[in-house]
Each structure stands twice: as structure tokens, then as C-alpha cells.
Amino acid sequence: MATTPPAAVAEGAAILDTLGDFTSRENWDKFFALRGTGDSFEWYAEWPRLQAPLLDLLRGCSAPAEAVEILVPGCGNSAISERLYDAGFRRITNVDFSRVVVADMLRRHARVRPEMRWRVMDMTGMQFADGSFDVILDKGGLDALMEPEVGTKLGMKYLNEAKRVLKSGGKFVCLTLAESHVLALLLSEFRFGWDMSIQAIASEPSKRSAFQTFMVVMVKGKMGVVQTIKSLLDQSAEYCNMKQANAVIRALGNENIIRESYTSGVDVLLSLRDLQLGAIGDLKVIVPGRRKQFILGEQGSSLYCYKAVLLDTKKQTEIFVYHCGVFIVPKARAQEWLFASEEGQWHVVESAKASRLIMVFLDSRHSNADMDVIKKDLSPLVKDLEPGNPDEEAPIPFMMAGDGVKQRDILQEATSEITGPMVVEDVIYENADGDQSSMSEKIFRRLIFKRSSGLVQSEALLIRDSPGDETDKKTKSASATSKKRRNQKRGSKNSLRIDHSFLGSSYHSSIISGLSLVASALSAAAASGAKVSTTVIGLGAGCFPMFLRGCLPFIDIEVVELDPMVAELAKKYFGFSMDEQLKVHLGDGIKFVEDIAAGNLRTTAHSVSNGSDNAVKILIIDVDSSDLSFGLSCPPENFVEDSFLLLAKEFLSEGGLFIINLVSRSSSVREMVVSRLKAVFEYLYSLQLEEDVNEVLFVSPSERYLEINNLDAAVTKLKDLLKFPVDVDSDIKKLQRLQ
Template sequence: MGGKKKKQQQNRPPKNSRDLFKSVREFTSKEEWDLFFAMTGSGDSFEWYADWPQLQSLLTKQLLSPPSLLPKTAGEAPVALEAGLLVILVPGCGNSKLSEHLYDDGFTGIINLDFSKVVIHEMRKRNLTERPEMVWHVMDITDMQFDSKTMDVIIDKAGLDTLMVDELRATEGSLYLADVKRILEAGGKYICFTLGESHVSDLLFSMFRFGWKMSLYTVPKEPSSKLQTFMVVVEKDICASVSMISSYMDEYSVGSHGNQARQFYEAVEKEQKVRLEYSSGSDTLYSLKDVGKNGNPHVLVEGRRIKLILGEPKGSTFYKGILIDAQKDSGPFKAPMAVLIVPYIRVDDWLFSSEEGQNLILAKSQACRLLIILLDSMNFWSSMEILKIELDHSLKQLIPNLSQNEVEIPFLTVNDRIWRKFNVKQVKSTVTGPIVVDEVIYSNLDKYNKDLDFLSESKDLDCESEHKELVFRRLTFERSPGVVQSEALLSSEETDPTAEPLTEENEVQKASKPRKVKKKGKQKRSYFRPSRKADDADGAASRNERKVDHNYLALPYQNAIISGLMLISLHLKESSSTRGMVETVVIGLGGGLLPMFMKNWIPNLNIEVVELDQVVLDVAKEHFGFKEDENLRVRVTDGIQFVRDKADSGAEGESTSKLDILIVDVDAPNIRSALACPAADFVEESFFQNAKNCLSKEGLFVIYLGSKSSTAKVPIYSSLKKVFGKSLVSLELEEYFNEVIFALKNESPITEEDLSKACDKLERSLELVNQHRWTKKVIKASKLIRPLI
């Protein structure tokens, strides 16, 4: 067995299964295993789990059963196999007595492998006289030196489990299983005894998905064992079809073994659904051979869209792809073909799973043909270099014949801007599901800014350091992995001591005082930079130095909201309902960055945030520096119900309950929807009507629409116009079809001239106060706000 070297103290073999997982992680290098086997002694043996009495009946029955997938002659009964003629390989044999028991039962053609010279020497000496035909080799099981199709059976007892001691060892496991597939004869069997940890079962199921028949069994356990062992049998077919898993597991036994067995059972159910999708007639998957039968694959067929399985039947990896040919009139084209690699966690996103979303990607790629590769559990770990190598043969058969010259195919990736990522915390919520806080360093901040759009403040960061030294903390929900809920720049100072909030008093004071001439040279904010220590890979070092900069908004739409609020400031001054304060409600907290920014820079706001999930509030306080005070409070309740209740109380004449500003900033939990935010309930006409009814006379309603499709917004526009009339303005963002819409309760039409005058006044107003980098963004963005026609 292969493994990376670790310096740690050795322990004796675990005495029971409870200590198994703790101890196995301590044996990860050849030297450690050598020491382990030397300590056990030549006459001793160690069985990780499932001893011979529990295995004998199940295993010998499988070994003697003839192959079920090979073609049979009509009328002839399957030929029974002879134990002594089978060539059996036992990789990672250790000092287990499994091979000895098999030999004594008549299976004499056994080859044993282990990368420990110590154990191979001891086992060869132990069996030389009694079992002379048994073969022993020192060999790394991730690089087995055997010719292809030379083994009838491979028996793996804890070998894969030991090799993949954690999720980080997927590469070693994949190399090993690829070799297993290569050296097995057609009709041969790989019999794996495993505890079925999720990272092991994911790899097993995906690697043996195409061209293999799989059967699962529970192994009878010893009374003292607290862990359930499973026997996974995979049989090599001569074609690349997908078969459903045959399960012979004892469900009672599975149910009585707690989480370990139940999680494996759930993983099997999940894999069955995946296989059903591959084999279902409603989702036909074609091979390149099938495409060739229906015409020349090098010829473009206008508007063609087919789902493909790419990979050689004899190979170890297959890829699921979608081939799309562009319409001739959709050019101009810059490339005959492009390939987009979609990560495993993003394949269900609307952008990649719907035809409309795929067409958007095709248009952006400016390619005549687009091949979308949807990674799954079988290949999610592959690097771009490996992907290019494994797809090379398939791509050569798909490049359109548009030029006699050799063409370089561009490979596009999703979210490739991240250079490094550190996991900070993951919590589970019964409302939202898993919530993830991480910190990222972008590989190219210039490209990042360009991709976001002009509203991203990070273009003007006061920092002369390398872009890779800026750290952003992000909040994401696992239900929407492609949507960043909040993103904050980390700084070593909490506030900007030179900044002053935008108040009327400041404007008067600034106007009456002569301006001071600043000294030459930039005033630099001290942004947090990650430790350069090699042992700080987890991002834990200097954690107490990291503070969220609440004077900075990283997400463009939040800057757009601020721009609109500033532009319509005249209405805000007239609409103050109590004590000169503007009653403001923000639905959706996230990390709390938007309301914190609003509190800092528009101090006459009395802000209440409505958040559905208490866990989100806890995360915002712990990891994003969110703080409540007398002018910023949070109410944990349902936003739809909150607005409905506000509207009802307003209808009953309670003027004090009216809102001056209502902002909707929530996500949509359905990733297959074209609308990334808000959730569907927040764009219903009934909600818009309730929102209008709870506003004061000159109140303002703000909603962020995150969309990948222009058509998805058409019914929303219709509902907004029906409720708010012509008092609608919009700021469109450059990223897809995202925009922020502002609606006034006063239904007076807002013209281009009105907006132009307001922009001029806003610019003069901002020039009077101490300029901060975001004020330039506000001025620039406000000039792009247009009436919603």
C-alpha cells in the first residue's frame, strides 16, 4: 500500500473495532507499516475486520460462481469454476490469514501483494512449507506491475479502506482501482470488503459504474464488533452499459448498526438514482460511436443538442457531457469549439442544467460548438491537466471541420478566480440547511473585478500589495453552492478614522470651511494579509487579527442599492416618519454587511432586519462582526408574514407602523430556477401589494433580482407595474441579467430629466463631504439608473 510519510509515535494494533479508525490513520507510510508488522511478530496475524468464519461461505460461493455478464451459448448451462484454476490476487495482504484459509480450501493460485518488505518476508517464510504454490511480492498497489487482463479475481480485505484513510486520499484510491480494472480479465471479479465510509463508497460506485455489474452483501459480524462490514462484488463486462446495483444486504442488520451502516445504505440509494438517470430512456445518453452512426460528428448541425458519455469502454474514467451546436445567425464566432468544465456541486444549477442557461453559455463562449462536461463523484477530483489528457481522444472526434489548420480548443471553467480557500466554519440549520463560512484569496483581482462589473469597489482598493494578499470572508448556503450570500473584505482595523457619515450637519460644516490640501502619496488602509508560514494552510493563524471592513461592500448589487438610496435621498428626507429618523426594514440578513454599511454611512436610518433563521444571525455576529444597537435591530421571523402584518396594521390606521424604506435581499433555495434571488414568494403580485401598503406616503421599495434569464423577469415586471405604476426605476448590473429595482409608493412617473437633476444634486452633495472610495461608485452608478419601461 502507498502512502505519505508522517512523523508520529507508533501504537500497538488496536484491540477492538472501536479503536480501528483512530489507529489506521497512524499507519500512512511504508516505514510505519514495517514497524507495525515487526511488532506483531512472524507468527501473529491481524484482521482489520471480518474473520474467516464470517467470510468463508459468502466468499467461496462468489469465487466458484461463473461470470454472469459474458455471452452464453444457447441451451448450455454455465460451467462451474474450479478452485485450483483461478488466478487470485490479494493486494494489501498484510499478515492476514485470509490467503492461507483460501489456499487450504483449494484456491491455490494466489498472488499476495504488500509494499512492506517486512511483512512479505515474514509471510513467505511462514507459508513456504505448507503452501508452496502461494506467491508473495513486494509491490505498491497503486502501481501494480502486471499485464492487462491477467487476473480472474481480486480480493480486497480492507485494502481500499486503509489506502483511503480520509477524503484527501481520493487520488491514491483512484489509481489503485484503475489498476484493478485494467488487470482483471473479462468476466473477472473484484471483491472488496469495506466499512463503506462515504468517500470510499463514492469512489467505488463511480469507478465501477460503466461496464460492471455490482452486488452488495452484509457480512455476518462477531458479537463484539460495533462496525458492519460489507462485501462489494463487481464483475467486469465486455460493454460499457450501466447496470443497477443488486443489493442482498440485510436491512435489519444495517438498521441495527447506527450511522456507519445507515450512511452506506443511503449512499447506495443515492447511487441507484444516478444509475437510473444514466439508463433511463427519458434521458438518453449517446456514445461517440452513436453520434457517428447518425452522421459525421465533425459536421455542425444547426441547433443540435445531445447528451454524451465520453470515454473509452476499456478506460477507467467516463465523463457526462452535453454537446450543443450554435445557430448560424448567432455569430460572429471566435472559435470552432469550446469546452466548459462544470464542478460536481454546480451541475444542478439552472445555468448548466437548463437549455436556456446552456444557450447563454454558448453565446458567451462565441464558439460554433460547445461541449459542457458535467463532473460527478467519479471524476470531481481530476485536475485540468488530467481532464485534458483523458478527453483528448474524444475531442479530436468532435472538432468541427472548419479549418485545415490544427485548432486549439479553449477550456472554460466555473469560478476559477479563487487561488486559495480556507474553511472557517460549517454549521447546520434546520431552516437553511448547512451554512458555510470560508475565506478566499482571488488569483487575479483585476479579472475578478471585470467579471463582477464596475460596481465592485475592489477596483479602487487602496493597496499597493499583490492582489493575492487580499482576503475575503464569504457566507454560502450549501443548498445554493454557486451563490455567495455575503462577501466581506478583511482588514486589520475595524473603522476608517478619517471617514465621516453623510449627515446634513457635515454638509454645512464642510461648505463653511476651506478645504485642506492633502499631502502627496496615498493614505493606505492596512488590509489583512494571510500568514506566509507553511503551517498556516488552514488559515487559523492570526485569526484574532481579522476584522471585517464594514465600510466596504464587495458585492456589486449592494453598491447598487446604496446608489439608489442616495439618488432618491430627497424623498427620504420628506418621508421621515418619527424623530427625524427614516424607518427602514431589510428582509434578509446574510452576513449583515449591507445594514452595517447603511448604519455607518446613512445615520438617519432606523433599521430593522427581518431574518428567518436564528442560525444565520448567530453566524453574522460571530464571523462578520454584525452588531445590534438602538438604530439597528434584528427580528427573527418570516419576511412574507412580517410584510403582510405590517400592511394589515397600516390598513387599520396605525400610521406609526408605516415604513419609509423596504429592502428585499433574500436568496432562492431552488437552484434549478432561473431566478437566483429572491425566492418565488417575494415576486408574487400579492407580496408587492402588501409591500406598497406598508410604506409611508413617499416610501421606497427596493428589490434585488438575481437572474440568469431575461424571460424569467418578464412576469415580475408586469406585477411590479400593476402595483406601483410608472414610479419604477432600475439599475442593471453587467453580470447576466441581474438588477436592482426601486419603486416609490407615490405613483408619479419618474422621467429621465428627474433622474438627471437628482444625479447632479447628489454629486454636489457628495463633493461636500469627506470623500470615501465608494462615493465615486455611487455617483457613477446613479447616472446609470433608468426608468423601468
């Protein structure tokens, strides 16, 4: 058997060492110069293994072989183009940004294959007209661009170019190792309007490679249409690296679940990238009556994340003042009929006199942001949504429903070493309840974390004590009476108190509604006098734990808070108080859960109730992140690491609910979190909020306490237990199981 001389091995290694960065033109020039002329080099599968599947695919084109326009980007010195030429496909254009290799290939083929073309060109910025090619054949080109240090930037530029120069009905054929980061980009970029299939390329038995080559084919179809992916990988075990293929099969399964959700009729909340990829058709064209909800800024390219609605006016015959406009709705007005209902939104479109209106809804994250900052943040995002071929310099006009805060009174500004700057303030929103009388104006007390762009961490409703309560207070001490008189000039603020039956955050309401999943267990505990162990990681202003205590009196609550100053502000300004039912532990939440799961810590809420340790347990993660670089606003990254998820599973070993308030700017980060949860927990449910970017996830390791088959009856049971009003029926309609 022939062997490779040691010198040749050393030379080959030296040549490969010259590359290093696969995106560098200089490195490729050096690589091809060292290899010399007159030789071909195949990074992936050789022609004998590619011949049958590739020729079958190309012969399926509508045009005869000699008329099929084929583009080979990043051609290098592969022999695949000459093989195709000799098989009858003459109209082949090869491009590469290395002048060295293009010059060599032109010398080799100009006479013997005169119809084949060679161009020095960067595949991420090609000088071809739109719709020039029937087939694009990529043999490792995308893989080379996806350097970890570079990220997806070059890969996305290349794929955008490939989609642009491909004809309608054309085929993009990608030969790839299908590494996770490459496959993820392909799956998302070809989600809308493309028919996608994947198969494995057989390896020679005597040359079985450690890396499997896959052929992914995308056929350009009608924009907006979503098709599930056709996979032939399950049939490839006899010649395929199944370890590598199984990872691809899992990724395809998850992607098909996503694609099926788009075709199920459910009003999916789209991302800006979804719209750009054609999820609702061609964005450059006005479609009368088109209305779609989506999220802006979810990829972390902006300061904030926004919920938005795109509306193309129904009356296209009118003369419009604006071709495209942006209408900003502050949080205080987001629930008004004019902005919250579809009918009301169309009224706004008519009055705005814009052919296309993008309605942007502000929430608690934007409360302290300067409006000029908001507009500057939004401007590049909405520019991508402007119809037609707009002038790049022409700004899109901004309209607004009015500033949400009418009056602001700062009570305290504090700085903690853990949380950073914080503000406690009382605010009155404009038209908060539709009543202009000063006696009916609602006052809200807010705790703001400035580290998260002015995040309103907690919001509480202030109410006035009844006259009877005020009389009782006056008789308690002369000093109290004297203090009251001193405060009269400031509006008698001591007559105001926190209404702990009010939930200022809609996601807190969703957490309560999601308890329907274990309603029978809660009902049984209440009837027997048992206490339900509930752990909440993250105190904030204490509004949610106080609501829980009053709303579900049979719950024993342990709150874990890392920052002592946050706990002090909760007590001083938000009426937070502890008793036998509600305790606070200052310290690290992960360590607290770890100690309980390991049996090292037994607390009031986790002591034996009525002689049984088998009652349902609840674990709630309600913590914001100080580090947004990972793409998570809530919770911090370490709360979704595998190690903590396994701790949470052990914590709930007897059954119960693990609840996470999830806020992510990145759809890929959100999918990663869901994927990790699925790997640890068998049962996973999601409740997506319409007015905010929050998503509440409910997971459980077993079905022991879950109401899987009769959720309607469970909702009724939960409502019977609640002491405070919660719109469970409305929330539970949004609950869906993530398979």
C-alpha cells in the first residue's frame, strides 16, 4: 500500500498553516501560490460521491443542461466545475476573490472549456444583476466565511447576495459540514419562501472522514410561504457519520416545530429579521389592509426592544401626506381602545395620513428614556420597513400619542454596590383612568434600576386610607397627629398607602394565571390546611410576594434577594413586611436553591407540612440581569445554565412548577434557553405577553401535579382560590405547550 512521504506531509501541513483565517484574501493568495499551478484541491466530498446526487438535482432544472446558468462562488481550484462542464453544463460562472487561483484556473480551462467563465470577485458583494442564475453551487464557501471570531456578519452578507442573484425557482445548493452555527444561519435565513431539503453525501468506505458532508438544497419560491424541511438523513445510516447526522436531525426537528407554528394560523410575534426575510411577503410593496405584529431590536443592535405593528392602509386611492410614518404609543396609553384594538389602530392609520404606519409601543423599559434617544434608536430599525425604494437621506416622520407621565415626584435616589443607581418615585400618568378630575388621578410608586436603561423594576398603586382608618390613626399618638399637620402642606402624603391587591406588571398576572397548571394540588392543599412551599428569587419592591401572600393565603413564601439596599427600599417605600408566611433571605439565589436541593437548608416554607414532604412546590425566578451582553435581560445567564436547571429539577423532585420570567432581545438566545429547558424538563409551557416582550415559562419534571387534560376545569379551581382579581381566562388562552 502506498504511503505519503514524510516531506509531503510536512509540506501539506505548512500549506494549511498559511490559512489560519479563512476569510483573508491575502492568506488564500499565499495558500494557492504555495500549492502551485495545475493541481486541484477538494476540501469536502470528491466527485465520485457527488456525481449522482448533484447531477440528478441539476437535471431537474426546467432548462436543458447546456442552458442552465450555474454560479460557483468561492470556487478555489476545485475540479467540480470542470466535471459539471464535461457532463454537459456549459454555462458555469466561477468566482473567487483570490487573483492567484482565478488566473491559474483560467489558464487551465480557457482552451479546453471555452464557455466556462472565471471572475475575480468577492462573494459577499457580487457584481451580477438580480436573478442572473438558475443554480448556485457552494462547496464549503459558507463554512469558510463563518469564522468564530467574525460571527455571522460575512455569512449573512453572502447569503443575501446569493438570494439576490438567484432566479425565482432557482436552487441554492450548499455543500457543508453543517456545524451548529452554520446550520442555524441556513435554517433561519431560508425559513420564509424557500423549499428546503437535506441529505448526506456518502464517504468512500476506505476513506471514511471524521467529518460528514451534507448537501442542503434551497429552492426559491413565493415570499411569505413556509415549508417544513425534507430530510433524507434517517435513511443514511449505512454510510453516514450518524453522530454528526443526529445533531443535524435534532436541529431540523426543532426548526420544523418553529416552521409549523408559522403555518398553524396562530398570530406569531415576528422579528424584524423575519419581516426582512419575507415572512409577510415583499416589504417593499404596500399590501392594502396588511397588519402584522412584530418585535424591533431583538438582535441587540439597538438600545431597546420594542413591540410594534405594521399597518398598510386599506384606502390606497387616497393622497397621503407620508409614504411611511412611525407612531409612538407610551405605556400609559397602550391599553386604550384606540391603540390596543385592531379597529382603533386603523383609525390612527387614517388620521396619520400615511400609506404605511409603524405603530411602536413603549413599555416599562422605556419609562426614563429621553424621547430623542428613543427616536434615534428606532430610526435605523424602521428604515428597513419603508416601502418602495426610498431616498436613504430622507428621514421617516415620527408621531406620538403624548408623554405618558403627567407628574413626577422623586422620593429617593440611592446607589448600591450590587444594583447600582436606583430611584423611587411617585408618578401620575396622563389620562390614566380616563377621568380628568384631580381626585380620581391614580398615583403610582415606582422602583427604577438605572443600570438597565431606566428599567421600571416594580410599580405599585397608591390608594388613600378611608376616613375611618385616618381617625383611628390620629388617636394613636400626639406625635403622629403633629406629623400629619406638618405634612398637610405637601398634600397629606401620609394618607396614601400601597395597594397590595394590585399587580403593576402584566407578567406577574401571567405567573398567577399559569398556576392553573397545578390548580388541583393547590386546591387540595388549601382544603387540608397544608402550606404550599414557594420560593421567589428576586424581591424587587416586594409587590409580587405581598400580592401572593394576600391572594393565596395557604402559600408559604421564601424570597431570596441579593441586595440588602433593595430590601430596605421595599420596606421603606412599598409597605413590604414579613411574617410567618413570608420570609426574606439575603444572599445568592442559586446557592439557596442548591442548599435546599441538597438538604443542607430547611426553612419555614420547606419544613414538613402536616407530616408530609410530598406537597407541590413552586420555584419562581424573577431577576433582571446586570450584564446584557449575552442577550438576556431576564434572568441572568447563570439561571439558565445546565447546572442550575439540574438543581431546579432536584429542588422539584417531588413535582411542581419551575417558573421563569424570560426577556431576551435575541430570538436565537430565546431558542437556546428553551432548548436547554427541554433537555432537563419533560413538560414545558409558554405564556407570551402581547403588550410586553416578556415570556413566562412554566416547566415541570413530571406530570404528577399537572393539569394536562382538563385545563378549563383547572382554571375554575384556581379562580375559586384567588382572593384578589386576576384575569386568568384571558391569560390562559395564550398558554401553549412547547414540544
